[in-house]
Amino acid sequence: MKKKNKLVYIIVGPTASGKSSLAVDLAERLDGIVINADSLQVYGSLSLLTARPAPEDLRRVPHALYGVLQDPQEAYSVARWHADALAEIEKAFREEKSPVLVGGTGFYIKALLEGLSDVPEIDPSIRAQLRERSLLPEGGGDLYKELQRQDPEGAESLKPKDTQRVIRALEVVLSTGKPLRFWQSKNPVPFAYDHKVIYINPTREEVVFRAKKRLGIIFDRGGIDEVKALLGQTISPECTLKKAVGVREIEEYLAGKATKQGALEKSFIATRQYIKRQQTWFNRQLKADIVMNHCYGESDLEPLLKEL
Numbered sequence: 001m002k003k004k005n006k007l008v009y010i011i012v013g014p015t016a017s018g019k020s021s022l023a024v025d026l027a028e029r030l031d032g033i034v035i036n037a038d039s040l041q042v043y044g045s046l047s048l049l050t051a052r053p054a055p056e057d058l059r060r061v062p063h064a065l066y067g068v069l070q071d072p073q074e075a076y077s078v079a080r081w082h083a084d085a086l087a088e089i090e091k092a093f094r095e096e097k098s099p100v101l102v103g104g105t106g107f108y109i110k111a112l113l114e115g116l117s118d119v120p121e122i123d124p125s126i127r128a129q130l131r132e133r134s135l136l137p138e139g140g141g142d143l144y145k146e147l148q149r150q151d152p153e154g155a156e157s158l159k160p161k162d163t164q165r166v167i168r169a170l171e172v173v174l175s176t177g178k179p180l181r182f183w184q185s186k187n188p189v190p191f192a193y194d195h196k197v198i199y200i201n202p203t204r205e206e207v208v209f210r211a212k213k214r215l216g217i218i219f220d221r222g223g224i225d226e227v228k229a230l231l232g233q234t235i236s237p238e239c240t241l242k243k244a245v246g247v248r249e250i251e252e253y254l255a256g257k258a259t260k261q262g263a264l265e266k267s268f269i270a271t272r273q274y275i276k277r278q279q280t281w282f283n284r285q286l287k288a289d290i291v292m293n294h295c296y297g298e299s300d301l302e303p304l305l306k307e308l
Helices: 019-030 055-060 078-094 106-114 124-134 139-150 152-156 163-176 180-184 204-231 247-254 260-285 298-307
Strands: 003-012 032-036 098-103 193-200 290-292
Touching (some): 003 019, 003 106, 019 055, 019 098, 032 078, 078 098, 098 106, 106 193, 106 260, 139 152, 139 163, 152 163, 204 260, 247 260, 290 298
Parallel strands (some): 032 098, 193 290
8 A cells, every 4th residue: 555645756767867966956955865776886885986976965965875885795685775775765754854766777666666575584694605605716606506406497597607696596595495486476565655756868879978978087086996996805706896887897907908098998888888778678667757858957957846
């Protein structure tokens, strides 16, 4: 049952479309709190490359679920985000603030609106053991072989190198005695609150231009140092943060396998491909209440408020 008179604002769109700026402006006007819905911005590392909110924006309004994981190896599943986001929404309403969720991770938003099946608590010792094994030279391959023994059908649906999902499937079957698909087949509980979904969907040319400009600034103002610091830690090749656009390209530059300009150009190509995937996903998977067909700017706030 919907919880009336408690409205949640959800802002989605491709990277560099102005989502975070809109979220801060909206939260400021509505006495709200900005809640992160981006799978990379939950980590403390790579604040520039993952485009976390700038310090001045963090000072303007309260923010939640940004930079909360200090260990880059720590897994953060959609189920964990779902639980954390719901807790932050409840907290916002208790404090009489408007929750403003923002992010480009589509499956987070889908999970929030459509609900997730309830998976029992995972044994922490099993999870820790699997993480340690993943760091060994043949860790990923060995874990996949174990999944083939424990859950053959689940293993068939995953790639051997997708270590994080392999670990997730293994920790569920080892902790509960049943495969992940058993729990996923149970009816999920849909979102309990009224909500407005705002989709920023600019032309590809506009958002790609902005993304390219931002990427150049990031490379010149600390992005390379961020990657150097990340690589200085002991992390597995499948670490979630290593999937951030720019990390692999900068790693090649730091190893002398590419020039800085070459790394920048490869990062831009990856960014453009990422934007395309994001827009394709949102266009197919999400029903928005309001669609903005250009990147957000300050002049868009007043007209938008009249639509909400």
